[in-house]
Amino acid sequence: MSTRATVLEAWANRAVAETVDGRLVAFHFPRRLERPLPGDEILLNERDELDELLPRRNRFGRGDNRGQFRPIAANLDQTLIVIAAEPAPSPDLLHRYLAASRICGIEPIIVLNKTDLPTPSQAPFDELEGLIELGYSVIRTCCTHASGIDGLAERLEGRTSLIAGQSGVGKTSLVNALIPELDRQTGALSQVTGKGRHTTTSARLCHLPEDSGWLVDTPGVWEYGLWQMTPRELLRGFPEFLEASDGCRFRDCSHQHEPGCGVRAAVEAGVIPDFRYRAWLRLLDEQARLSRS
Template sequence: MSKRRLTQNQQRRIQSNHHKKISKKEFEWQDEMLGDIQQGIVVTRHAKHADVETESGEIFRCNLRRTLKNVVVGDVVSWRLGNEQLQGISGVIEAIYPRKNELSRPDYYDGIKVMAANIDQIIIVSAVLPQLSLNIIDRYLVICENANIPALIVLNKIDLLDAQARQEVEKQLAIYQKIGYQTLCLSADSGENMATLDAYLAQGTSIFVGQSGVGKSSLINRLLPEVNAQTGEVSDISGLGQHTTTASRLYHLQQGGNLIDSPGIREFGLWHLEPEQITQGYREFQSVLGTCKFRDCKHKDDPGCAVREAVELGKIDSVRFENYHRLIESREETKSQRHFRKEDL
């Protein structure tokens, strides 16, 4: 008995339903449609897909197995190439290799959100405009210390300062140099000290973090002219930068090393950290922690506080000490606000 042939309308309906399943992410790659397992690195993370780069430098857009909840830029993954491309999708990511480290931030809706993985150093980008905020730098440094990832503090737009103003910001940055952090003043516009930044970036995989408007995209345009990252102006009303980057990406640098650019974040929240973790994020506190008179010392007005005594003796900078308590207070306020928001849902 001969097989019944499908009409053209039936074929079109089947094909239409097939594409609808793919667009709704109902489609699942079957083993017979896929090749052998390969290793690659995630270089771009989109909402529903990820771009995987092979050892030969080819890039393929892939679906994610439903069991993979969190694939980020920098992840080393095992993936399989499909025998045909379906709506621009070339394959599927099967698994993630163990991470060396990861950079995370809290999200009101998603809880803890991993931004990138397998990072060698975090480049904290600040600027003289909208203004140099040591409190924001300290916030990022707490994250770096808890993730155990080295940090470089970069001050951009240094060309906008006169000699006196430059001396003042260098004095502020000296606070961090004294406790072992590396700092660098530069200008993406004039090119000042960009060669020094190149040398830092060539050492491995780096990621830029910082408020919107500090010039992260301008730095990327200077480092990678072919990328042409969109830049944003600082708002005259809010004094804050406008969000420009839309997807996390990993770029290969000509001088060596890799650079991860992630969507602009105005501020890293710390409400996901315990107070003890914020305390551990201040490296100069470590030599005196555990020597306070009381074990539950809050390092504020407590009698016999070794940390406050170190501040009074000039061993810990008073600005950092004040910022520490601001971060603790800010954490408590944010946790309370988040609790009320959850109750309203």
């Protein structure tokens, strides 16, 4: 008889899952089955071996150094993209995360942390109001003063969220503020995995308080890259372009230099913010480099 479980963490050819009755189970997975991810729903057999990986709603991931997609977690409702004044992100880090979330069919939420610091007058900070006008959510938080934490917690209720961001932006402090009993959860998990309880070397699915939802904690990164894709696929990461692109003269318009481009016309008319169009061009150039590598 099979037991349903949720994958909490996976690395190499091993993983840990939590069964419906709250039992933590470590298991190996055979090569014939796809590698499970945090957030996956699975079936374990009577010997606590992986029997079946249940269908996913989506996967979130990143590009590796060869431009290949590397999944991080599955079955997500939203991504929390944490940025802060220190260390300030590169101009395109936020746009890459936003595009990746939309392409994967996941709602992105921008979390501006360390709001006790002055907000820089440079990208992407001076673009946040424009992103709000486009329909993106921005939540401002400060762990030092416990500001904005309750509002962020409300957005997580009943949902499975992934939190990601650059190393040093205070992501760990946010996770600890959102999950006060995190040490207990990671301690129990480390007893099963044999890994250090305070090291986040792989994505890890955690319970939110009172089982109000799930949060996938991810290791901090210095940079986040997309994977190789076609311009049409990348366009899904810029939903504000979609309506305007219907007016393009050419079906395979890259929105760079083609005559009769509806997207460029919308930018010139102020319907699409110039900063989003410039981000599109930079990410398109990045895709061209990936295709040559």
